[in-house]
Amino acid sequence: MxxxxxxxxxxxxxxxxxxxxxxxxxxxxxxxxxxxxxxxxxxxxxxxxxxxxxxxxxxxxxxxxxxxxxxxxxxxxxxxxxxxxxxxxxxxxxxxxxxxxxxxxxxxxxxxxxxxxxxxxxxxxxxxxxxxxxxxxxxxxxxxxxxxxxxxxxxxxxxxxxxxxxxxxxxxxxxxxxxxxxxxxxxxxxxxxxxxxxxxxxxxxxxxxxxxxxxxxxxxxxxxxxxxxxxxxxxxxxxxxxxxxxxxxxxxxxxxxxxxxxxxxxxxxxxxxxxxxGDDRGLQIPPRIAPTQVIMIPIGPAKTRERVLAASDDVFAQLKQAGIRVRVDDREDLSPGWKFNEYEMRGIPVRLELGPRDLDAEQAVLVRRDTGEKETVALSALTERIQTLLTEIQQSMFDRALAFRTEHSHPVTSLDQLHDVVRNQHGFALAGWCGEDACEAKVKEETGATSRNIPFDPPQQMTHCVACGKESAHTVWFARAY
Amino acid sequence: MxxxxxxxxxxxxxxxxxxxxxxxxxxxxxxxxxxxxxxxxxxxxxxxxxxxxxxxxxxxxxxxxxxxxxxxxxxxxxxxxxxxxxxxxxxxxxxxxxxxxxxxxxxxxxxxxxxxxxxxxxxxxxxxxxxxxxxxxxxxxxxxxxxxxxxxxxxxxxxxxxxxxxxxxxxxxxxxxxxxxxxxxxxxxxxxxxxxxxxxxxxxxxxxxxxxxxxxxxxxxxxxxxxxxxxxxxxxxxxxxxxxxxxxxxxxxxxxxxxxxxxxxxxxxxxxxxxxxGDDRGLQIPPRIAPTQVIMIPIGPAKTRERVLAASDDVFAQLKQAGIRVRVDDREDLSPGWKFNEYEMRGIPVRLELGPRDLDAEQAVLVRRDTGEKETVALSALTERIQTLLTEIQQSMFDRALAFRTEHSHPVTSLDQLHDVVRNQHGFALAGWCGEDACEAKVKEETGATSRNIPFDPPQQMTHCVACGKESAHTVWFARAY
CATH class of the missing domain: 3.30.930.10 (Bira Bifunctional Protein; Domain 2)
Known part of the structure; x- marks a missing residue:
């Protein structure tokens, strides 16, 4: 379509x-x-x-x-x-x-x-x-x-x-x-x-x-x-x-x-x-949940098409056999470049390019959606490499999201700081809370942030209520929320 | 429960x-x-x-x-x-x-x-x-x-x-x-x-x-x-x-x-x-759709219990490995006889009994839900026999249902006959129909039967409308319906 x-x-x-x-x-x-x-x-x-x-x-x-x-x-x-x-x-x-x-x-x-x-x-x-x-x-x-x-x-x-x-x-x-x-x-x-x-x-x-x-x-x-x-x-x-x-x-x-x-x-x-x-190029779906993990795109001029399609059928069968969720886009009326963009936008974790020169060299090209990194892999090692790569991507995506969150999470000791963190720095604020509904309501009113939860393992204990300054009963994550 | x-x-x-x-x-x-x-x-x-x-x-x-x-x-x-x-x-x-x-x-x-x-x-x-x-x-x-x-x-x-x-x-x-x-x-x-x-x-x-x-x-x-x-x-x-x-x-x-x-x-x-x-003992679930295909029931006196349970664990693992949907009921407070009745009522296709004497003889007993037939099978041949048995049961259940339907399906040429088939013989009537709504309505009114469908391949063509006697346009299945 x-x-x-x-x-x-x-x-x-x-x-x-x-x-x-x-x-x-x-x-x-x-x-x-x-x-x-x-x-x-x-x-x-x-x-x-x-x-x-x-x-x-x-x-x-x-x-x-x-x-x-x-x-x-x-x-x-x-x-x-x-x-x-x-x-x-x-x-x-x-x-x-x-x-x-x-x-x-x-x-x-x-x-x-x-x-x-x-x-x-x-x-x-x-x-x-x-x-x-x-x-x-x-x-x-x-x-x-x-x-x-x-x-x-x-x-x-x-x-x-x-x-x-x-x-x-x-x-x-x-x-x-x-x-x-x-x-x-x-x-x-x-x-x-x-x-x-x-x-x-x-x-x-x-x-x-x-x-x-x-x-x-x-x-x-x-x-x-x-x-x-x-x-x-x-x-x-x-x-x-x-x-x-x-x-x-x-x-x-x-x-x-x-x-x-x-x-x-x-x-x-x-x-x-x-x-x-997601990023500016579109979706990114983690491999373990991705309905399609690998999108195969046969490339090259019309005269080599038959040979490339035959080879890509083999590779497809081999990957599928190994339990990898793979699809082939062999539509003729769309350029490889257009397809590359499309599947990046759709967030397929790995792109597999296969052309006549690759076949001559008995290899294929793999491109990661998350980093854009390209690598050339021998056809004989392809299945195994893709399996490792999917695991690597899954972990990298987690690590990147965790680094992002860590970078955007800050302890705060005043409402001004809390306001700054959630409004200007676009992050989560870790703050003390005395336990009074009124103080929680005040945070919301003045910063737009709501209490997210009282973490089981806070990165640090916050000793005083961010709203009233009294001794805190809990350390709480505050953030603007969907 | x-x-x-x-x-x-x-x-x-x-x-x-x-x-x-x-x-x-x-x-x-x-x-x-x-x-x-x-x-x-x-x-x-x-x-x-x-x-x-x-x-x-x-x-x-x-x-x-x-x-x-x-x-x-x-x-x-x-x-x-x-x-x-x-x-x-x-x-x-x-x-x-x-x-x-x-x-x-x-x-x-x-x-x-x-x-x-x-x-x-x-x-x-x-x-x-x-x-x-x-x-x-x-x-x-x-x-x-x-x-x-x-x-x-x-x-x-x-x-x-x-x-x-x-x-x-x-x-x-x-x-x-x-x-x-x-x-x-x-x-x-x-x-x-x-x-x-x-x-x-x-x-x-x-x-x-x-x-x-x-x-x-x-x-x-x-x-x-x-x-x-x-x-x-x-x-x-x-x-x-x-x-x-x-x-x-x-x-x-x-x-x-x-x-x-x-x-x-x-x-x-x-x-x-x-x-x-279903029959008077309860449900019967065909093997291919049955959430549990085989129910294993360890039997024998308390003193042999440990040995029987160990063996039944082995059999369970082996059947599961082969893709058979198997469960074990090893509850101690319920008698084997009670369990036999219960799983018959629940319609589990195959019951597997395993007791100390079976173990001595390196065998187990299989009982079919559909026919009640019992057989003794060597433990070494158990998986294979169960797989065959499940296929046999699946086919037998179909054959039995088909024979029942054939036996209860009759061509009819008058409303009296149609009435007799659907009311007294509890079956389906194959009848000619001229194509008029009024005739279809008359059948319903006088016999309680509705037209089920105009079969693609009727067992025979019925030449005259069962209601008005005119030449029939279609051969139709009539029955009382849920």
Whole structure:
């Protein structure tokens, strides 16, 4: 479907206008389109393919940790939301309501789910009877809707795709352990598959999930220095158990409330991938998650075409056999130079060029998307070299993102400094906080930054509250955020 | 979560009450639960796992035939439905409407999608410009909602999961070929993975999809002799192209309407699987689709337990290595006899028993779920024998279902005969039809049977209309249907 004229236009540079760069990039790379429904996007095949890769890798990890998938109804009766007060308050303004079916009014309004704690809580109250039914470890892949005032493709859309894990346990300790385990699973996935370094920590009370006892998050730095919450894991204590009367008969013959958790990752992770790794030439997809890892481009004059195509078929078969995700672009009506630009823009990690002179010398040319480095490799060593190269690129992309984040993270001891870091230096500020909501609100008001989380392992302890100067209770990451 | 007491109750026999047998079976096998939302079920892990297997096998086939996945919005603006008159008429009574978000009324009502022809038609009108953009071959995995008056778990629920393929082509021939190709894909999947023999044919005009030019279906016979439509493929001509102005610039420099198709298979296929193969002992899952193909049950007295478990670990590893989906149930608090019953009820194709005397003789016992046949196999030959056995079971299940259908299918030449076949003999009737809607309606009124399809290859041609006696235009399958 590519037409040569589409891709010669430039992408706005990141330094000129990061937001425009983002929209230019995802549009040109054909990842999405706007839909006629406000705040909803269409995930086009190249964008959806990234989500399929995310699903594959996360789903494998969920199953390895003993979780099973299930599917619960899209609609949630209004009365269910009323059962957990903080929960209904948190979600109410964003809820789409089904009030009619065909020509008939419904007796009770049905919300389109923004998350499924209430529905799943109700079902768990039916399913859990005894300690033998615990732990109950279930995940759901689903669409959810939260009507957003300001939307941004992938990052914040009214409808999005996600997974939501919901587990029930006999003790608070076990539930807290599950909450932390799933944060570990997210960390492993995001750092090792997506090459995105993350900051792990606990949300402040004002930023936690409506209805949670504690929310843990992983936060990543985008290339404009803003933060993106990439995944959350909630310890819900017995709050939903009490709201939905989820009780079990314990070994000691007493009926007790269960302790529950929930945890989610959404299609916004695709936005993070783009904003962490992309550059002025377009996307950069880390090899482990890339639907296509190697793009092969046969080159040379028409008279050598047959010979080059035959050789490229061989190389293709050999790479595919080795489990490398490879594609060949042998379209005749497009120049090699145009194709080079196109696949750089689409972020394919490695380009493989094969021409008649390469064949004479029994070699091929490999070009890295991340550094632009070119190397010549003997055909006999090609598979092995590409495998190593993909591993190197995966690590380099992580290292580069980590160096960027380190460079843009600063300890601060005053609101002025914090303002300077998040506004002028486009970075994260590490600051002390006394624990008062008012001080957190003051930071937000004066700098636009929100608390990201209270890190498990802060690079240093900050001793005084950045807002009031009193002794700090926590060391906190502050940043402007998506 | 299994408790010994749950599984000793009997399942209602099929001959006593097929409907109760169905509900008993899916409930005991823990496949689903009713939800608090009318007509919506919860897909519990064992039920959802069957859907995951269906998705895996269908998705592979869609990709092999050049389709890519995408995702479109859940909500469809009311005005979109108005654009195709038959379409809106067909779906209107079943549509849930979102009329409010938070506390605000929406200006235009949004339907929760019952299918996505209209939304996708609109997007295609944006994406398709030239013949180079064709064919456009997209599939979507999604939830859809059609508010049903009478529901039955899996078979007919208000919300269900499905895939919907939507393609656009330059010519009617190409679109018709796609329509037929996808019917072939469904046939291959249902017959070879699910061991369900199907009848392929064209729907009569009164039974076709609202807005289609032609609908093709695959129909299967359940064990109560009723029909279930297992998949449909629609040729939409240029009707949606005209409704949504989807045009392309052809090679001859003229702007032309595209020709579109759509095709879908839903979670009701799980219901078909159960009703075709299940028996009075519970489910029977064909090996190729079974999440667990072999259940290993270590047996023998406590003192030999350690030795048997060590050996069963070895066998497990060896089978898993060979790609066989195997599980071990080594729970100590449940008797082997109870486990045998449980896994028969759950429909696991092969049971593997391993005890101390088997180990002495270097052998194991295999039991087929479908026939109950037992055989003793040398441990050294076990993997190979199981692989062959799984293939045999897959084929036997198909053969048995085909024999059942053949036995319950009869040519008829009068309404009395037709009535007798569908009501008393619980089967399908092959009958002539003149082509008049009135005659089709008369059959339905007098016998409760609907036309299933006009088969591509009827076992024989029926020369006169079963209702009016005039010369027949088509030979048609009639049956009572789910």
């Amino acid at each position: 590519a037409k040569e004229k589409d891709f010669v236009k430039d992408i706005t540079s990141q330094s000129e206008d990061f937001s425009r760069w983002y929209i230019d990039t995802i549009t040109k790379a054909d990842l999405m389109d706007y839909s006629p429904v406000r705040g909803c996007i269409v995930f086009k095949p190249d964008g959806y393919e990234l989500w399929e890769a995310v699903v594959r890798e996360l789903d494998r990890r969920f199953k390895e940790t003993g979780h099973r998938n299930a599917y619960f109804p899209l609609f949630i009766p209004e009365s269910f939301f009323e059962k957990e007060k903080e929960h209904v308050k948190g979600f109410n303004p964003e809820l789409p309501w089904v009030t009619e079916v065909g020509d008939e009014k419904l007796e009770e309004r049905l919300a389109v789910r923004p998350t499924s704690e209430t529905m799943i809580g109700y079902m768990y109250s039916q399913w859990i009877q005894s300690y033998r039914d615990l732990p109950l470890l279930i995940n759901q892949w689903a669409n959810v809707v939260r009507w957003e005032k300001r939307t941004l493709p992938f990052i914040r859309t009214s409808e999005f795709l996600w997974q939501e894990g919901h587990t029930a346990h006999a003790t608070p300790e076990e539930a807290e352990q599950e909450t932390r385990q799933m944060l570990d699973v997210y960390t492993d996935f995001v750092e090792n598959e997506l090459s995105i370094p993350i900051l792990r920590g606990k949300k402040t009370p004002s930023e936690k999930f409506p209805g949670a006892v504690a929310t843990y998050s992983i936060e990543a730095m985008m290339k404009d220095g803003k933060a993106l919450q990439a995944g959350t894991s909630h310890y819900l204590g017995d709050k939903f158990a009490r709201a939905f009367d989820i009780k079990f008969l314990d070994r000691d013959n007493e009926r007790k409330f269960v302790y529950t958790t929930s945890w989610g990752m959404t299609t916004r992770i695709i936005g993070a991938l783009i904003m962490v790794h | 299994a408790k010994e007491k749950d599984f000793v109750k009997d399942i209602t026999s099929q001959s006593e009450d097929f409907s109760r047998w169905y509900i008993d079976t899916i409930t005991k096998a823990d496949l689903m639960d009713y939800s608090p939302v009318r007509g919506c079920i919860v897909f519990k892990p064992d039920g959802y796992e069957l859907w995951e297997a269906v998705v895996r096998e269908l998705d592979r086939r869609f990709k092999e035939t050049g389709h890519r996945n995408a995702y479109f919005p859940l909500f469809i603006p009311e005005s979109f439905f108005e654009k195709e008159k038959e379409h809106v008429k067909g779906f209107n009574p079943e549509l849930p409407w979102v009329t409010e978000v938070g506390d605000e009324k929406l200006e235009e009502r949004l339907a929760v999608r019952p299918t996505s022809e209209t939304m996708i038609g609109y997007m295609y009108s944006q994406w398709i410009q030239s013949y180079r953009d064709l064919p456009l071959l997209i599939n979507q995995w999604a939830n859809v909602v059609r508010w049903e008056k009478r529901t039955l778990p899996f078979i007919r629920t208000s919300e269900f999961l499905w895939q919907e393929g939507h393609t656009a082509h330059a010519t009617p021939e190409e679109a018709e070929q796609e329509t037929r190709q996808m019917l072939d894909v469904y046939t291959d999947f249902v017959e070879n993975e699910l061991s369900i023999p199907i009848l392929r044919g064209k729907k009569t005009p009164s039974e076709k999809f609202p807005g289609a030019v032609a609908t093709y279906s695959i129909e299967a016979m359940m064990k109560d002799g009723k029909a279930l439509q297992a998949g449909t493929s629609h040729y939409l001509g240029d009707k949606f192209a005209r409704a949504f102005d989807i045009k392309f610039l052809d090679r001859d420099n003229e702007r032309k309407f595209v020709y579109t198709t759509s095709w879908g298979m839903t979670t009701r296929i799980i219901g078909a699987l159960i009703m075709v193969h």
